[in-house]
Each structure stands twice: as structure tokens, then as C-alpha cells.
Amino acid sequence: MSWQLTEEHLTDLARGAAVLGTGGGGDPYVGRLLVQQAIRESGPVTVLDPSEVDDEALVIPTAQMGAPTVVHEKIPSGEEAVTALRALEAHLGAEATATMPIECGGINSMIPLVVAARAGLPVVDADGMGRAFPELQMETFGVYGVTGSPMAVAGERGETAVIDAGADNARMEWLARGVTIRLGGVAHIAEYSMSGAEVKRTAIPRTLTLAHTVGKAIREARERNADPVAHLGEVLKSTLYGHLRVLFRGKVSDVERRTEAGFARGRAAAVSFDGEHELEIEFQNENLVALVDGEVRCVVPDLVCVLDAEQAEPITTESLRYGQRITVIGISTPELMRTPEALAVFGPAAFGLPHEFRPVEDI
Amino acid sequence: MSWQLTEEHLTDLARGAAVLGTGGGGDPYVGRLLVQQAIRESGPVTVLDPSEVDDEALVIPTAQMGAPTVVHEKIPSGEEAVTALRALEAHLGAEATATMPIECGGINSMIPLVVAARAGLPVVDADGMGRAFPELQMETFGVYGVTGSPMAVAGERGETAVIDAGADNARMEWLARGVTIRLGGVAHIAEYSMSGAEVKRTAIPRTLTLAHTVGKAIREARERNADPVAHLGEVLKSTLYGHLRVLFRGKVSDVERRTEAGFARGRAAAVSFDGEHELEIEFQNENLVALVDGEVRCVVPDLVCVLDAEQAEPITTESLRYGQRITVIGISTPELMRTPEALAVFGPAAFGLPHEFRPVEDI
Structure with a gap:
């Protein structure tokens, strides 16, 4: 069922997106303000259930690209991603019938x-990540055969680059990252244009709703002064x-964070309240793995989410x-x-981690 | 008058282009082999005098972009620049009626x-440089109002990026350089597409012939065992x-050379045969200024060319x-x-040099 997204949805949506952002994906707070402004100017947004998209529709996903640490300092006007969409439409010689997230976590x-x-x-x-991931080839779209190219990158001064790396989505990411760095560390993009039939086959469904x-x-x-984490666990049981x-x-006992090659990389450590256990989290924009006392407890693509202990407000890596x-x-x-x-593209090995993937519910 | 360029022209053309390359522009030797092969396969090339180009013609200049030090190690197949041309044609929705150098010096x-x-x-x-210059905004095309954008960049694996930075040719250079670095330090490009009327107004004429x-x-x-430098001086008198x-x-007494941010930068020093005078040359891909005993003797855009003392064979900065x-x-x-x-775009100040431009013939 399609539904109308209004201003009233935005606070919950932003908080949920920050949880799904697993520490990265960019702070949705800035995104929320941009959506709020756009809805005030143009009215509510129609959210289409993937089952309702025509097989022949042209869906062009849009997103922001860059290190979250930079996004913090460069607030977009809101027009950049539209510029990227228009540049890709012009390149394709066709108009989009809908847009879509590539990444349901964080600002995207x-x-x-x-x-x-x-x-x-x-x-x-x-969306194509079902969470947030740091790189553009890390998409179920690509895993299941949709190519990211041609993609459009737009900068804050209206500059555009249309990149075509053929079927090589990692090469596309590499080139787009180079352009993004030169644009100051953040850009807006349109990529993985696809038919409605491809959406149904390759996308993670209903992640905006999620x-x-x-x-x-x-x-x-x-x-109602209940335990937010326990309640969230109950609610998630009826989802994918x-x-x-x-x-x-x-x-939190230590945070080491650096921006390199266009990414925010680092690790965080924490000590349990009784002082007996240690947590270590590694991240590349997003949290990749959580180790407790040196043992893997959750690893990509499963979600490692850091929440504040009282209110369960999600904490991004740059806010740790x-x-x-x-x-x-x-x-x-x-x-x-x-x-x-999928694991070949965004499992532990894709991030250079030595761990085997094991489902979080089996550990 | 148009003329047919055959294999027989190539050795002289390459030598002359290396002189006009003023130490940079890429070694034309590799380019000569590529042209030789292409002419053997496809026949001679028609060289059009700019006065003969239709005002309505679509001229798309093509070139190689990158640090000469890298070009040395990555030999192109010859197809990359055609790929760039085709990508720009597709973007423009129009076919080129001719190509043109952007740079008459070196491999370009x-x-x-x-x-x-x-x-x-x-x-x-x-061409648009009348010599070789290291950056894409350093074109008479741009000085006199033709925009470089949209431009196409092509990599050795057939990747393309079409960059549009509007009227800001320096921004276009900045973005294209980022792509080129990610492509391994060398790429091929098509840019400054223009009409025949614009060629006549903005290009330096007859520089292939030169x-x-x-x-x-x-x-x-x-x-005939004459002095090549003296004879060259005589011949040049009847040119621009x-x-x-x-x-x-x-x-040569010292050479300091580094590849940074996609350029070959450095300086060379020499001592006169009598040991009484010192030469210093600064370069960014190309030689920018020659100082003798600390006094400027020739500075960009005028040409500083290093030749071997016996045969007057031009020496590129990477061969010093x-x-x-x-x-x-x-x-x-x-x-x-x-x-x-023109001096605002490629005079001494554009390279961060403290010297005023003075014509070499007046110093």
C-alpha cells in the first residue's frame, strides 16, 4: 500500500534511520530539516510500496555520498541531489517515474x-543496502545484477560528473569517490537506475517503513517509561x-577516528559498568563489527547499533x-x-575483516 | 590550405612538438608510434587550415591528461581518446566534424x-595552448570565451566520466584531475567542443604545421652540419x-623532481661551461621560468626549451x-x-611565480 509521508513522520523516521545507519550513513538530523522544508514547500511525499511499482517504471535512486565527518560541516541546499537526478535523466534520455533510497540508514x-x-x-x-554501508558497490542492486553505472555526481556549485564504469560497480565507486573528494568530501548522486521489475527482484523492501x-x-x-530496547526487539519480530x-x-573508554581517502575510519572501546568486560567496535563510516572480550558478537552485514543507555537514542560514530x-x-x-x-560484496571479508560471517541470532 | 599528414611527417613533427612541449606535454615518442600505427591502418590524416573550417562545424579537441612521469609507464592503446570523443558526442547528441589539439606541445x-x-x-x-601547459583552464579557448565543459574523460578500461562545471574551467580541471589520478595518473579527454567560428576566434593557428x-x-x-639553433631561429622569424x-x-648540475597531486613538479640547475654562470629552471610538467644568475631570462607563457648541446634534441623534464x-x-x-x-590564465602569477611577464625578446 502506498502512503503519504508528512512532516509528522520525520522525527521517528530520522531516529529509526539513525539506528539503521549503524553509526554511519550521515546524521539524519540535517536530512530531516531538508525534507521538512521541501514538504512545507511542495506538500507530502507519496511512498510507493515496491509491489505497486510498474515493471516498466524507471526508478532512479538518489543519495548523498561522502564522509559523515564532512557532511556535518557542509550543509546541502537540497537541490544537489535533484541536480544529480536531472544529469542522469539527461544522460539516459529518459525521465524518472520515481526515486528510491540506495541506503535506508542515516541521511540517505x-x-x-x-x-x-x-x-x-x-x-x-x-533500498539497496537494508542499512548503511560506506561504498557504492555494496548494494543488493549490484549483487543481483543491476549496474550502478551510469551514475551522476553533483557538487554544491551545480557541477556534475556522469561516470560510466560499465558493469564494474567497485570501479564506479572508486571514480565517484575521487570526484567526491575533489568536491570537498561530500556530493550528491543518482545511480543504479532500474526498472520496476528490477526493484522487486533486487531491493530490500519496505525499509522506509522499517x-x-x-x-x-x-x-x-x-x-510510557518502558524499556525502548526491549520494545524495539518485540516490534522487529514481525519484520524482515x-x-x-x-x-x-x-x-565509552576510547575513540580513535580519522578521515582518510574520503572515509571516517577508526575504532571505539567501552568498558562494562561492572568493569569486567570490554567492547571493541571497528568502523568505516559504519560500525562493522562488535567484539566483546575479544569475541565477535555481531558482524556485517548484520547491524551493530550504539544507543545511549537511557533513551536508546542512536549515536553516530562521529558523535561517540x-x-x-x-x-x-x-x-x-x-x-x-x-x-x-551478498556476503562477497558486503560481508566481513569485503571490509578486510578476518572474521567469518555468523548470523547475530546464532552467536 | 589543407594538407595530408603521412608517416613521413611524424619524426619531424614529434621533434618539433617536443620543443614546443617546453620540457613537458608528455614525450611525443609514444604518441608518434600510436599515430604511425593508426595511419598504417587507416591512411593519412587530413589537416585542415583553420581558415577552411566551416563556421558551423562542430570541432571536438582531444588530448591526453596526466603527469608525464606516469605516461612513460602506461602506454595507451590509442582507443582511449576515441572513447572520450564518443562519450562527449553522446552527451552533446551531435557528431564531431573534426578534432583538434588542445595543446601542440608534446604527446598532445x-x-x-x-x-x-x-x-x-x-x-x-x-590548438589552445600554442605550446604545452599543465592545466586544462590554460587554454586560449577559455581565455576568449569557449567553455571547456562539458568534457569527457576516458580510462584504459573504457571507463568514462562526463564532467560539467559550467563556465568554470579551473573547476573542471580540478575535477578532471581527480578522476585522472583515480584512473592511475593518466587519462584521455575530449573538451572545449566549439564551432568553426570559435576556432577562428580563439585558437592559436597552424601550430601542427609549426x-x-x-x-x-x-x-x-x-x-648539413649547420648550427640547429641558429637555423631554427631563422626559420621561426617567418612564424607567429x-x-x-x-x-x-x-x-646540468642538479634536478629535483616529484610527482604530486597528479603533476611532475620540480626544478633543475645547470652551470655554464666556464663555471661562471648558473641557470635555474622551475617546472610544473612544463618549464615555467629560466633564471640566469638569479635574473629572469624567459618566463611563461614564452617558451623555455632545453635542448641537448650537440644535436639540439629537446629534453623533457623527466629525462633531465x-x-x-x-x-x-x-x-x-x-x-x-x-x-x-591570457596572462591572467597562464602568465607567471597563474603558476604562483613572483615574476612579472616580460617578452623574451625585450629582456
Whole structure:
């Protein structure tokens, strides 16, 4: 069923998207303000269930690209992603019938809504990551045969680059990252243009709805002084992300963070409240793996989410600070994200991690 | 008058282009082999005098982009620049009626000939630098109002990027350089697409002919045991490059060279044969300024050319070696390259040099 997304959805959606951002994906706060402004100017956004998209539709996903640490400092106008969409449309010689997230976590849950409102397009309730990932080849779209190229990159001064690396999505990422760095570390993009039939075959369905559901569950539990994490676990059981595990509770003891080659990389450590256990998280924009006392407790593509211990507010990697009291949770991912083909593209080895993938619910 | 360029022209043309390359522009030797192969496969290339180009013609210049130090190690197949041309044609929705050099010095005198032979197009006898320069905004095309964007960049695996930075040619250079670095330090490009009327207004005319003339003058003097530099000076008097000055004769005493941000930068020093005078040359891909005993003797856009002392064979910056016996000459440039608008784009200040431009013939 399609639905109308209004201003009232945005706070819950942003909070849920930050959870699905697993520490990265860019802070949805800025995105939320952009969507709010666009909806005030252009009215609510129609969110299309993927089952309702015509097989022949031309869906052009849109997103922001860059290191979250830079996004913090360069607020977009909201027009950049529309510029990228228009550049790709011009290249394709065809007009999009809808846009869609490539990434439902973080700011990229919001950017397609800005595009949808500004360009008068519906947005498809699905994405290609089912969370946030740092690189553009890490998409179920690509895993299941849709090429990212041609893609358009747009900068804040209206500059565009249309990149075509053929079927090599990692090469496309490499070139687009180079352009993004030269644009100051953040850019907006349109890529993985596809038919409605391809959306149904390759996208993780209903992840905008999921983000809203996650954010709403946390808020509702807070409002009735219930445990937000426990409530979120209950609510997730009826989704494709059925398993939530509390991995750790404690205080942040160390954060090491650097921006290199266009990414925010580093690690965070925490100590349990009783001082007996240690947590270590490695990240590349997003949290990649959580180890407790040296043992893997959750690893990509499953979600490692850091929440503040009291309110379960998600904490991004660039907001992690010494002394924060945190709850770290693991959330299972849909089967489409755990196939051997998918793990080859965004499993632990794709990030240079030495760990085998094991589903969080089996650890 | 249009003329047919055959294999027989190539050795002289390459030598002359290396002189006009002023130490950079890429070694035309590799380019010569590529043209030779293309002519053997496809026949001679028609060289159009700019006065003969239809005002409505679509001329798309082609070139190689990258640090000469890298070009040395990555030999192109010859197809890359055609790929760039085709990508720009597709973007423009129009077919080129001719190609043209953007740069008559170094390998970029040759690349458009490869394109011309392979694509069955004529090449216009003109260019936008009148020599070699390291950056894409340093074009008389841009100085006199033709925008470089949209431009196409092609890599060795057939990847393409079409960059549009609007009227900001320096921004276009910045983005294209980022792509080129990610492509391994060398790429092929098509840019500054223009009408025949714009060619006549903005290009330095007959610079392919000039390169051939320069190379031929040096060879002919050698064949009759005359002084090649003196003979070249005589021959140049009847061209737009009317003044040749011998700036220095001596031995290379030091070379400092580094590849950074996609450029070969550095400086070379030499000592006169009598040990009484010192030469210093600064370069960014190309030689920018020659100082003798600390005094400027020739500075961009005028040409600083390093020749071997015996045969007057041009020496590129990446071939400079300790102990080489050299003659350094300065050559004046056409008035179109010395206007205030032109000097703002490729005069000394554009390279961060503290020197005022003074014509080499007046120093």
C-alpha cells in the first residue's frame, strides 16, 4: 500500500534511520530539516510500496555520498541531489517515474524524500543496502545484477560528473569517490537506475517503513517509561529484521577516528559498568563489527547499533565520546543480504575483516 | 590550405612538438608510434587550415591528461581518446566534424592525429595552448570565451566520466584531475567542443604545421652540419613565434623532481661551461621560468626549451639528468597568448611565480 509521508513522520523516521545507519550513513538530523522544508514547500511525499511499482517504471535512486565527518560541516541546499537526478535523466534520455533510497540508514533515508518533494516524484519504499554501508558497490542492486553505472555526481556549485564504469560497480565507486573528494568530501548522486521489475527482484523492501517503525517504537516506549530496547526487539519480530540482541552495556573508554581517502575510519572501546568486560567496535563510516572480550558478537552485514543507555537514542560514530553510557545492540538482516553473493560484496571479508560471517541470532 | 599528414611527417613533427612541449606535454615518442600505427591502418590524416573550417562545424579537441612521469609507464592503446570523443558526442547528441589539439606541445600534438585516423575525421591545424601547459583552464579557448565543459574523460578500461562545471574551467580541471589520478595518473579527454567560428576566434593557428617546421629545421641543419639553433631561429622569424634567444649553455648540475597531486613538479640547475654562470629552471610538467644568475631570462607563457648541446634534441623534464650538456633557448609567443586576459590564465602569477611577464625578446 502506498502512503503519504508528512512532516509528522520525520522525527521517528530520522531516529529509526539513525539506528539503521549503524553509526554511519550521515546524521539524519540535517536530512530531516531538508525534507521538512521541501514538504512545507511542495506538500507530502507519496511512498510507493515496491509491489505497486510498474515493471516498466524507471526508478532512479538518489543519495548523498561522502564522509559523515564532512557532511556535518557542509550543509546541502537540497537541490544537489535533484541536480544529480536531472544529469542522469539527461544522460539516459529518459525521465524518472520515481526515486528510491540506495541506503535506508542515516541521511540517505532522507535525501530521496527531498528529491521526491522537490521533483514531484513518488519514492519507492525500499533500498539497496537494508542499512548503511560506506561504498557504492555494496548494494543488493549490484549483487543481483543491476549496474550502478551510469551514475551522476553533483557538487554544491551545480557541477556534475556522469561516470560510466560499465558493469564494474567497485570501479564506479572508486571514480565517484575521487570526484567526491575533489568536491570537498561530500556530493550528491543518482545511480543504479532500474526498472520496476528490477526493484522487486533486487531491493530490500519496505525499509522506509522499517525506519519509521524503529523510530516510533523507541519513542512510544519512552513515552510510557518502558524499556525502548526491549520494545524495539518485540516490534522487529514481525519484520524482515526479526532478531535483536543486546550485545553490551557500559561506558565509552576510547575513540580513535580519522578521515582518510574520503572515509571516517577508526575504532571505539567501552568498558562494562561492572568493569569486567570490554567492547571493541571497528568502523568505516559504519560500525562493522562488535567484539566483546575479544569475541565477535555481531558482524556485517548484520547491524551493530550504539544507543545511549537511557533513551536508546542512536549515536553516530562521529558523535561517540569518552564517558558516554551506551547500550550496543545487534540486529539480524534479511536473507537477501546474507546469501553468498551478498556476503562477497558486503560481508566481513569485503571490509578486510578476518572474521567469518555468523548470523547475530546464532552467536 | 589543407594538407595530408603521412608517416613521413611524424619524426619531424614529434621533434618539433617536443620543443614546443617546453620540457613537458608528455614525450611525443609514444604518441608518434600510436599515430604511425593508426595511419598504417587507416591512411593519412587530413589537416585542415583553420581558415577552411566551416563556421558551423562542430570541432571536438582531444588530448591526453596526466603527469608525464606516469605516461612513460602506461602506454595507451590509442582507443582511449576515441572513447572520450564518443562519450562527449553522446552527451552533446551531435557528431564531431573534426578534432583538434588542445595543446601542440608534446604527446598532445599526436593524440588528435590518432583520433583523426581512427575515427576518420580531419584534424584542425591549431590548438589552445600554442605550446604545452599543465592545466586544462590554460587554454586560449577559455581565455576568449569557449567553455571547456562539458568534457569527457576516458580510462584504459573504457571507463568514462562526463564532467560539467559550467563556465568554470579551473573547476573542471580540478575535477578532471581527480578522476585522472583515480584512473592511475593518466587519462584521455575530449573538451572545449566549439564551432568553426570559435576556432577562428580563439585558437592559436597552424601550430601542427609549426611543430613540423621546428622539427624539420633542426633535422635539416644537422644534415648539413649547420648550427640547429641558429637555423631554427631563422626559420621561426617567418612564424607567429618570431624571436628565439639562446639563454644558456652549460651542464646540468642538479634536478629535483616529484610527482604530486597528479603533476611532475620540480626544478633543475645547470652551470655554464666556464663555471661562471648558473641557470635555474622551475617546472610544473612544463618549464615555467629560466633564471640566469638569479635574473629572469624567459618566463611563461614564452617558451623555455632545453635542448641537448650537440644535436639540439629537446629534453623533457623527466629525462633531465645530471651532467647533460644543454642549450637552453627562449622562444616568443603570439600576441594572442600575451594579452592581459591570457596572462591572467597562464602568465607567471597563474603558476604562483613572483615574476612579472616580460617578452623574451625585450629582456
